[in-house]
Amino acid sequence: xxxxxxxxxxxxxxxxxxxxxxxxxxxxxxxxxxxxxxxxxxxxxxxxxxxxxxxxxxxxxxxxxxxxxxxxxxxxxxxxxxxxxxxxxx
Numbered sequence: 001x002x003x004x005x006x007x008x009x010x011x012x013x014x015x016x017x018x019x020x021x022x023x024x025x026x027x028x029x030x031x032x033x034x035x036x037x038x039x040x041x042x043x044x045x046x047x048x049x050x051x052x053x054x055x056x057x058x059x060x061x062x063x064x065x066x067x068x069x070x071x072x073x074x075x076x077x078x079x080x081x082x083x084x085x086x087x088x089x090x
Contacts, residue, residue, distance in 0.1 A: 023048055023084070030087040031056070035080040039063050042087060043074060052078030 017025075031045045033054055040063075043056030059074040060067055 025090045026086050032085045032087055033076055034082045035076060036082055041074060041076060052081045054081060
């Protein structure tokens with residue numbers, strides 16, 4: 001009996017590419033940025049530089065899974081950024 005292939009139909013396929021490619025593709029998209037103290041910021045990524053400094057528009061601040069505040073433009077310093085993840089398809 002054959003076992004199912006890890007790439008069977010109906011499963012999401014991983015996106016292949018470098019981290020640099022991912023970062024280039026998410027500019028102009030909705031993202032989630034987690035900073036070192038565990039707070040998440042959701043917003044439209046407008047700018048990202050080589051130091052991982054992040055500029056967001058229409059930003060929401062989420063603490064422990066709860067929306068706590070809304071901001072217009074937000075700047076997050078790169079040394080505080082743990083990760084950036086896309087909230088919409090690339």
